[in-house]
Amino acid sequence: MGGVLAGFRKNRTKIWVGAVTLLLVFYLVVSFQRSVLLLTDSNPAAVAIGAAYLVLPVIGAWALVRELMFGARTEQMAKVLEAEGGLPVDELPRTPAGRIVRSAADAEFEKYRAEAEAAPEDWRSWFRLSCAYDAAGDRKRARASMRDAVKLFRGNVPAQP
Numbered sequence: 715m716g717g718v719l720a721g722f723r724k725n726r727t728k729i730w731v732g733a734v735t736l737l738l739v740f741y742l743v744v745s746f747q748r749s750v751l752l753l754t755d756s757n758p759a760a761v762a763i764g765a766a767y768l769v770l771p772v773i774g775a776w777a778l779v780r781e782l783m784f785g786a787r788t789e790q791m792a793k794v795l796e797a798e799g800g801l802p803v804d805e806l807p808r809t810p811a812g813r814i815v816r817s818a819a820d821a822e823f824e825k826y827r828a829e830a831e832a833a834p835e836d837w838r839s840w841f842r843l844s845c846a847y848d849a850a851g852d853r854k855r856a857r858a859s860m861r862d863a864v865k866l867f868r869g870n871v872p873a874q875p
Contacts, residue, residue: 731785738778742771787864791841800838802826802845819850830859837866 745767752764795801806822807815826846830839840863847856 731782735778735782738774742774742778745774746771784861784864787867788860791837791863791867795838795841798838800842802842804849806849814849814851816851819846822846823850835866837863840866 749764749767749771752760752767755761755764792801806818809815823846826839826843830843833839840859844856844859844863847853847859
């Protein structure tokens with residue numbers, strides 16, 4: 715029982731991603747089915763709605779694949795950094811509620827911003843900058859920095875045989 719619980723704790727995020735992915739796939743399948751039903755109707759308005767409704771599963775599937783690939787690449791980069799000993803260490807002070815103290819995160823952020831400015835072609839610096847943005851509470855810039863890191867990482871990964 716302890717092994718199962720430890721495995722759950724270790725893979726909690728992956729389990730939730732899997733559950734949400736399954737729910738989204740179910741929704742996409744039902745949406746597709748409903749759009750096909752509307753497309754086969756004799757009423758022109760129903761056919762038009764069915765055609766418009768068909769767009770939702772296509773966009774949803776595209777977004778799902780894009781986000782899963784982003785997560786997989788981010789995890790791959792984190793494993794490389796961990797093996798190199800280059801992952802940022804989370805030693806920031808926290809409030810009693812467990813939130814990172816904003817002023818400490820902002821001070822730590824400057825270190826990673828300077829690193830990214832000094833090495834703009836190094837995906838590692840952008841990965842660490844993304845972590846610093848996240849710690850400082852700026853999720854939008856964290857994601858943008860991680861996307862930059864992914865682009866640079868993909869350009870530096872040797873081709874697979």
